[in-house]
Amino acid sequence: MVASAELVRDFVNTYDVxxxxDDLGTPSELALWLRERALAGPGDRAGDDDLALAVALREGLREALRRGPEPVELPLLPLRVTVGRRPELAPIGGGVTAGLAVIAAGVIGGSWDRLKVCAxxxxQWAFIDSSRNRSRSWCSMRVCGNRTKTRAYRARKQGSRPRPGSNTDTV
Structure with missing residues (x-):
């Protein structure tokens, strides 16, 4: 199974900064999230170690999206390279860690360069930049872009005003 950019985005967005x-606050929530996406079977259970691995993977992916081309090391997961029509990473085994491995393998693909984290x-919401020149910075221009631009505008306006207590009208 090859993970899509949407799956990687959705996994990163399981934590709302x-x-x-956190949608993955407990091991059972992690197992349920993976089952709902056919990444784990009905009998697969997650433990505290699996949850810690999932959080490390999620935050590693978020950091990688934030940093851009700078390398980020992700946690070790059971993956192997398969070579067929084109090389792919595939999970080894099954269960929760294999489901997480599918998500990690999703970064190897044509859409990784379209994934970004809101500036x-x-x-810090992950989104897929569908703009032609891949220049989008915010998950939503109406919300996050507006916040950023309003803050910058206010900072510029404050910088142009005389500071309280300064004597600007003396010659």
Whole structure:
């Protein structure tokens, strides 16, 4: 199974930075999330180690998206290279760690360069940049782009005003 950019995006977005809400707060929530995406079987259970691995993978992917071409080391996962029509990474075995391995393998593909993390520091939401020149910076121009631009505008305006207590009208 080859993971899509959408799957990688959705996995990174299981933690909402702004709301401090984690969809993978417990091992059972991790197992359920993977089962809902056919990445784990109905009998597969997750433990605390699996949850720690998932969080490390998620935050490693977020960091990689934030850094761009700078290398980021992701946690070790059971993957092998398969060569057929084109080389691919495939999970070894099954269960929760194999499901996480499918997500990690999703970074090897044509859409990784379209995945980004919102430039708004309070957001950090992953999104797929579908702009022609791949120049999008925010997950939403209406929300995050507007926040960033409003903050920059206010900072410029404050910088152009005389500071309180400064004597600007003396010659």
């Amino acid at each position: 702004e709301a401090d809400a 708004e520091e309070t957001c």
